[in-house]
Amino acid sequence: MKLPVLTIVVPCYNEEEVLVQTFLELRGVLNHLMQEQLIALTSKLLFVDDGSKDRTWSMITTEHANHPEITGLKLARNFGHQKAVLAGLEAACAHSDCVISIDADLQDDINVIRDFVLKFHEGFDIVYGVRASRKTDTWFKRASALAFYRIMTRIGIRLIPNHADFRLMSKRAILELCRYSETNVFLRGIVPLIGFTMTKVYYDRKERFAGRSKYSLRKMLSFALDGIASFSVVPIRFVSSVGFVLLIVSIVAGAYALIQKWFGETKAGWTSLMISIWFLGGLQLLGIGIIGEYIGKIFIEVKCRPKYAVDIDLYSIMFEPVLRSPISEGASSIPRA
Template identity: 55%
Template sequence: MEKPFLTVVVPCYNEEEVLSESVTQLTNIIKKLVMNDSISNNSQIMFVDDGSKDRTWELIKQYSESHEHVSGLKLSRNYGHQGALLAGLTAAHEHSDCVVSIDADLQDDVNAIIEFMEKYHEGFDVVYGVRDKRDTDTFFKRNSALTFYKIMSKLGVNMVPNHADYRLLSKRALTEFLRYKEENMFIRGIVPLLGFKSTKVYYNRNERFAGESKYPLKKMLLFAVDGITSFSVAPIRLLLVIGSITFLVGVVLGIYAIVQKIIGGVVPGWTSLIVSIWLLGGVQLIGMGVLGEYIGKIFRQVKERPRFTIEDNVFEMKCEKNKNNESLV
């Protein structure tokens, strides 16, 4: 039986401080899997440079020349984590029998990849890496994440709690995944939609090896908004409910004002007027913002612009070189 070609896709943005250790740890895992006859000796670790401003790409090229299992992909600019991950998965599709995605910061336990491959050989098309606990997170991050999962569940989005983008996809799962053409790709929500046989591998998350997190609070909030608006129209329906409640409150206040006028209990003042203006104005602005979010997604989608642009592809060159060497043999 032919051994599967595994590609480990690693999005990178300004990761020069951690890249050396990432190469070391991931290369050791690949070598163990090769020795165990679990994967092909041509398997690759593809570091995807997402428009880094430091020496990340320079280092990736150096490691690709000195390590047989290391290659890279350079994007023309910064497309964000999900864009870089999508670019890597797309590039890996043609040559790979299965792919594993993992971040470069080494917070996800690389040893779980060995168990990923065991599950793959058992016939699973999707293997989710799930955090066993969130002890390394701050109180705010831990509870905000749990709240997000609960909200998504209430909205009918089938997500895997405590799972980020550490997963394995088989060839056919990746093929089906790439058929989804959303401009705003929320990968964590799309993968469960594939419906293929899946399982979970639990692991303990580590502290970031070096450097700073590329997901500050602002990006986390934007990511959450993207996830919600990509999979549900519930926020628009919520606006309808808020608008209806506000209308009913207005009717009640109107009746109250008429009654006070009849009985002569009207006291001149501006409080009720100001409250009404701010209340209605706030509802309108919130409504415009939510609708704008959806319209903005439609606007970007109908343009059908490329979701990423590849500037340099060392991965493709390495794969072709390995194919030529095999044909000579």
């Protein structure tokens, strides 16, 4: 039986503090799977440098020189975590039967990678790594994550709760993923749309080995808004519904004001007038902002710009055949004048 070629894709952004340990532990997992004859000997680790400003890329190239199973993909600048993952998946797809994506911080349990591969052998195209609990998170992060998944579910977006980007995908699943050409990449929402056979593997997330998370509160909010705006028009419909309700209320209030005037019972109402102006003004700005968010997404999508640019690709070079030049084959050189 032909063993599957596995590539483990690891997006990196300023991860010099943790990379040495990440190299060591993922190499150990890869070698163990090879010894068990669960994957082919040509399986690789692909580290994607997403425009790091520290020694991340130099560490990857040094490790590649010492251990050929470790390869690298350097993006021309920082394109963001999701696009770095996508770049790795697309690069690995050409030479792999299955690909696993995992962050470099070692918080995801690398021991369940073996379970991922076993599920792939059972015939599953997509295997999601799902956190069994969120005990290691702060109260705020647990509450915000729970609210995020509830909102996503209510507005009709299919997500795998407590799943980030720790997953296995088969070659045909990645090829299907590549057909989704949107610039606003939100893999947690796109992958469940693909279909095919899927399953889950539960694990406990660990504390970060070193360094600190690159996802600030601002980035997390931006990520959540990107996911909502990329997959649902419910917010726009909500604004339309609120506008309709306020229209009814204003008609009733206008009728009431006219009746009061006819009966001569009108009184000065500065407070109510100010409250109405501020409320309606704020609501209008909110509506314009939501609609503007969608228009901004359309503006970005219609340009059809590339999602990322690759500077250096150490991964694909390893699979390219050595080309022999005509001169090395004994062909005659260009005649001199």
